[in-house]
Amino acid sequence: MSLDGKVAFITGVARGQGRAHAVRLARDGAKVVGVDICEDIASMDYPNASEADLAETVKLVESEGGAMIGTKADVRDFAAVKTAVDQGVERYGRLDIVIANAGIVRLGDEPEDFLTVWRDIIDTNLTGVFHTVKASTQHLIDGGEGGSIVITSSSAGLKGTGTSKTGGSAYTAAKRGLVGYMQVLANELAKHMIRVNTIHPTGVATGMVMNEAMQKLFASGDPALASMQNALPIEILQPEDIANAVAWLVSDEAKFITGVALPLDAGFTIR
């Protein structure tokens, strides 16, 4: 599954799944252009990645023999995302793969300022993906060799899990919205041999889940969590499990796969 000569743009690249994608695609030969906010968002109940995390991702990519530009940028800021992609294309000459991965959640208590929670989650998880795609698509077309866009949704994008609390509802609404957006893009970009798919991971051991706020939620025995179980007897996936599937999805081995909402979920959706 060689990606020699390919260039990938990845958002939310400083840790977790974004980092795993960067390292895996670099191992397969791709150069990486990545952004991460590297700052906390006040309405969230767990921390985002830091600039040190972003530097660590760059180091890990380089230790695979790869090359990466890592930029601090917020996907809610279209101009910042566009500048980062444009600079990457200027440095590496082209763009072939886009992984719109940055995302946030808030599943715990209902905060007083619930309107800000709704706005921040929709702005990051839905509008942020729109910004990422909008800033990248012309570069994919200009490359003249097709391309692959992978949008990170969630099992929440396929199945009605979560709660009526604002954070869970906004998360599910955004992640389900991405499926519709993906289908439109897949139709529209097919003539350029650009493939567009969503992935739908179940729980993955990253900063989004392995944090104090989530531990508190699990300890509270919230009934909403009872529906959150995989069919396979696997409690949680690792970021590398998701990166392995994505490495295949962006490779030529999946060259006719487009418009697909792909569960990477140990059977979560069928349970």
Ligand SMILES: NC(=O)c1ccc[n+]([C@@H]2O[C@H](COP(=O)([O-])OP(=O)(O)OC[C@H]3O[C@@H](n4cnc5c(N)ncnc54)[C@H](O)[C@@H]3O)[C@@H](O)[C@H]2O)c1
């Ligand atoms: N971890 C899970 O259980 C799980 C399950 C299904 C889907 N997902 C999705 O996977 C994706 C990756 O999350 P993860 O599990 O690696 O969690 P994570 O919190 O470790 O990683 C998310 C990254 O995105 C960055 N980020 C957040 N807001 C940003 C913004 N506005 N602009 C730029 N970067 C921003 C964070 O700093 C962090 O590095 C997310 O879209 C998430 O919704 C996660």
